[in-house]
Amino acid sequence: MRANMNKVNEDEKRHILSLLVDNKPGVLARIAGLFSGRGFNIESLCVAETTDPLISRITLVTIGSMSVVEQIEKQLNKLVNVVKVTDFTDAPFVQREMALIKIRAKPEHRAEILRTVDIFRSRVIDVSSKYYTVEITGDDGKVRAFLNLLKPIGIKEIARTGAIALAREKT
Amino acid sequence: MKLKGTQILMKVLHEEGVDTIFGFPGGAVIDIYDQLLKTDIRHVMVRHEQGAVHAADGYARASGRVGVCLVTSGPGATNTVSGIASAYMDSSPIVVLTGQVPTHLIGNDAFQEVDIVGITRPCTKHNYQVTHIEDLAYTLKEAFYLARSGRPGPILVDLPKDVMQATTDYKAVKDLQIRTYNPTYEPNMKQLPKVVELIKEAQRPVVFAGGGITLSGAFEELATFARKIQAPVTTTLMGLGTFPATDPLWLGMIGMHGTYRANMASGECDLLISIGVRFDDRVTGRPDTFAPKAKIVHIDIDPTSIRKNIPVTIPIVGDCKITLQSLNRLLDENGLGELGGKRQRWLSLIEEWKETKPFAYEQKDVIKPQFVVEKLYELTGGAAIITTEVGQNQMWAAQYYHFDRPNRFITSGGLGCMGFGLPAAIGAQIAHPESLVVDIAGNGSIQMNIQEMATAVQYNLPVKIAILNNQYLGMVRQWQEFFYERRYACTAMEHEPDFVKLAEAYGAVGLRATRPEEVESVLNEGLSISRPVIMDFVVEKEECVYPMVPAGASITEMLLV
Numbered sequence: 001m002r003a004n005m006n007k008v009n010e011d012e013k014r015h016i017l018s019l020l021v022d023n024k025p026g027v028l029a030r031i032a033g034l035f036s037g038r039g040f041n042i043e044s045l046c047v048a049e050t051t052d053p054l055i056s057r058i059t060l061v062t063i064g065s066m067s068v069v070e071q072i073e074k075q076l077n078k079l080v081n082v083v084k085v086t087d088f089t090d091a092p093f094v095q096r097e098m099a100l101i102k103i104r105a106k107p108e109h110r111a112e113i114l115r116t117v118d119i120f121r122s123r124v125i126d127v128s129s130k131y132y133t134v135e136i137t138g139d140d141g142k143v144r145a146f147l148n149l150l151k152p153i154g155i156k157e158i159a160r161t162g163a164i165a166l167a168r169e170k171t
Numbered sequence: 172m173k174l175k176g177t178q179i180l181m182k183v184l185h186e187e188g189v190d191t192i193f194g195f196p197g198g199a200v201i202d203i204y205d206q207l208l209k210t211d212i213r214h215v216m217v218r219h220e221q222g223a224v225h226a227a228d229g230y231a232r233a234s235g236r237v238g239v240c241l242v243t244s245g246p247g248a249t250n251t252v253s254g255i256a257s258a259y260m261d262s263s264p265i266v267v268l269t270g271q272v273p274t275h276l277i278g279n280d281a282f283q284e285v286d287i288v289g290i291t292r293p294c295t296k297h298n299y300q301v302t303h304i305e306d307l308a309y310t311l312k313e314a315f316y317l318a319r320s321g322r323p324g325p326i327l328v329d330l331p332k333d334v335m336q337a338t339t340d341y342k343a344v345k346d347l348q349i350r351t352y353n354p355t356y357e358p359n360m361k362q363l364p365k366v367v368e369l370i371k372e373a374q375r376p377v378v379f380a381g382g383g384i385t386l387s388g389a390f391e392e393l394a395t396f397a398r399k400i401q402a403p404v405t406t407t408l409m410g411l412g413t414f415p416a417t418d419p420l421w422l423g424m425i426g427m428h429g430t431y432r433a434n435m436a437s438g439e440c441d442l443l444i445s446i447g448v449r450f451d452d453r454v455t456g457r458p459d460t461f462a463p464k465a466k467i468v469h470i471d472i473d474p475t476s477i478r479k480n481i482p483v484t485i486p487i488v489g490d491c492k493i494t495l496q497s498l499n500r501l502l503d504e505n506g507l508g509e510l511g512g513k514r515q516r517w518l519s520l521i522e523e524w525k526e527t528k529p530f531a532y533e534q535k536d537v538i539k540p541q542f543v544v545e546k547l548y549e550l551t552g553g554a555a556i557i558t559t560e561v562g563q564n565q566m567w568a569a570q571y572y573h574f575d576r577p578n579r580f581i582t583s584g585g586l587g588c589m590g591f592g593l594p595a596a597i598g599a600q601i602a603h604p605e606s607l608v609v610d611i612a613g614n615g616s617i618q619m620n621i622q623e624m625a626t627a628v629q630y631n632l633p634v635k636i637a638i639l640n641n642q643y644l645g646m647v648r649q650w651q652e653f654f655y656e657r658r659y660a661c662t663a664m665e666h667e668p669d670f671v672k673l674a675e676a677y678g679a680v681g682l683r684a685t686r687p688e689e690v691e692s693v694l695n696e697g698l699s700i701s702r703p704v705i706m707d708f709v710v711e712k713e714e715c716v717y718p719m720v721p722a723g724a725s726i727t728e729m730l731l732v
Binding site: 022026029030033034037067070071074075077078080081082083 | 288289292293296297317349350351352473474475478479
């Protein structure tokens with residue numbers, strides 16, 4: 001993971017890579033090891049089986065210059081267990097992240113929380129006497145904006161997925 | 172047909188044409204060794220597992236076939252790691268078979284258990300643990316195929332003891348299909364005419380070849396290509412022998428200890444045709460000043476080599492041999508016209524560099540290490556297979572022994588793994604029983620796998636070891652001399668064994684030369700003995716390898732004698 005997520009050099013850019021890989025033990029370790037061993041960044045990583053149980057999809061967000069990302073893609077392709085690597089960055093794609101957020105719900109804040117939840121098309125999924133847990137889905141910008149609004153109210157803890165993405169089909 | 176795991180292993184080894192295995196037994200591989208007894212596969216028992224891997228590597232590089240080694244679990248497996256990493260850096264096709272504790276114990280911190288697949292993931296081309304006997308035959312076939320195809324490399328297969336003892340219905344693997352692995356052999360033909368255009372335009376072309384030429388067997392094609400376009404040729408350390416060192420177009424090796432003319436030529440050329448190389452930092456020096464005036468063509472089978480360190484004008488992913496064949500054909504069809512006159516100025520400039528700055532040393536009253544290698548070259552007529560240890564000995568071997576054929580210079584290039592030379596010589600000698608195999612060694616490196624003398628003696632492998640003994644770890648001492656104001660921190664070998672007695676203790680022959688006039692007679696005597704021989708040459712203690720490009724400097728900024 002990157003120490004300073006906000007600092008992006010001029011030629012560095014956020015890339016969403018979608019990998020189809022063999023659904024076998026050790027494949028994730030090969031990919032994670034490639035990134036750590038060669039000093040590449042992983043911003044986030046999501047893995048799950050596809051409809052073909054032999055294949056998993058890994059959606060991986062990295063930050064790097066063109067030449068670094070080119071090298072990342074080549075190195076990934078070189079791994080025997082990697083079927084396909086797609087960089088979504090310069091093509092139309094849809095992406096989503098999800099976050100579960102546990103918010104301190106003092107009586108004077110409850111209305112504001114619910115309003116914000118409503119505006120962001122988020123949902124409250126658990127309620128206790130002191131906390132609301134809400135679920136939000138969106139791209140990283142939306143999730144970040146939502147978190148920024150809730151922060152002053154008091155976030156107890158959060159769990160976030162990384163980005164998942166698919167290419168858009170032509171209309 | 173019902174077969175045990177160990178029987179399936181032997182079947183696949185036979186199918187793959189394996190005649191020799193380098194190994195060391197242990198608890199987890201007793202079953203495999205028991206089965207090995209019943210075959211005609213020759214087992215060479217090394218004295219340390221690192222030696223087994225280097226020997227398999229030396230065998231592979233000398234023969235062009237896949238080298239195989241077999242070791243036990245735990246420490247047997249971890250001892251292979253340096254050897255595997257060296258083979259990985261130098262793209263050497265080897266298959267390493269490691270024993271493993273039974274599957275029900277895996278993850279239990281069992282006796283002699285280690286996660287060798289995890290440990291070697293970053294230094295193998297690919298690795299496997301076979302947990303079901305049904306997968307055994309296919310996995311082994313895949314391992315051999317991966318080792319030798321595309322950009323070759325080491326493959327490790329971890330074999331749990333119970334899997335090897337289990338029985339299954341064996342069906343020979345006919346159809347090997349790895350949908351995720353398709354090396355690109357055929358180059359993109361659209362790129363080739365662009366290369367021909369660049370060759371036509373070029374005033375000062377240089378061909379820059381590397382280990383990929385050896386691995387793809389493109390020796391003839393490279394020579395044809397270079398002569399056709401009348402371009403001088405330099406190679407990497409790994410590429411020595413891929414172009415005849417006796418050819419007038421030969422520039423010598425490029426890099427940190429390359430020739431003056433090769434390094435200068437890289438700085439002045441307007442076209443650099445790079446084939447089967449990866450632009451290692453020891454070649455390029457400061458990368459942003461490398462070949463500053465040149466358009467660069469880069470041909471390599473591994474896409475990750477291209478544009479990794481150096482920007483390239485024309486990238487071509489493909490097998491070196493196939494690509495050169497296509498290029499040669501295209502050049503014949505197109506015709507380059509009269510090139511001789513066009514290249515004259517360039518080639519005569521190179522001749523000037525050659526005259527003014529050769530490698531230089533003066534043989535006075537203490538033996539110069541360069542003199543030993545030069546004499547060795549003379550006396551063997553350049554026909555020996557040379558392995559090296561790592562450091563100054565390796566560089567002097569590269570500079571003063573000249574190679575006219577590939578597969579003759581066997582060195583740990585990328586990893587720079589001390590202790591490589593002796594076991595690699597053992598492997599090379601097994602691949603070529605009739606050839607003269609000489610390990611050009613240093614007093615430091617030779618001690619890292621000296622135990623393999625016992626292997627050489629046991630199997631009557633007449634390898635010759637020429638120790639250039641300066642009583643230092645010479646290359647590090649040289650850096651200390653140049654860049655650390657001669658503070659020789661821990662590089663003096665304050666106590667060393669008597670290498671002559673050591674040779675004798677192993678049952679080999681030991682010889683020593685302490686004066687220049689003894690060099691030739693010791694070499695003559697040593698080379699004529701058909702047993703393993705250690706020749707201890709007591710050389711100038713503080714001799715340095717020149718030229719030298721300081722780390723991080725441009726390749727044309729050389730320290731000269």
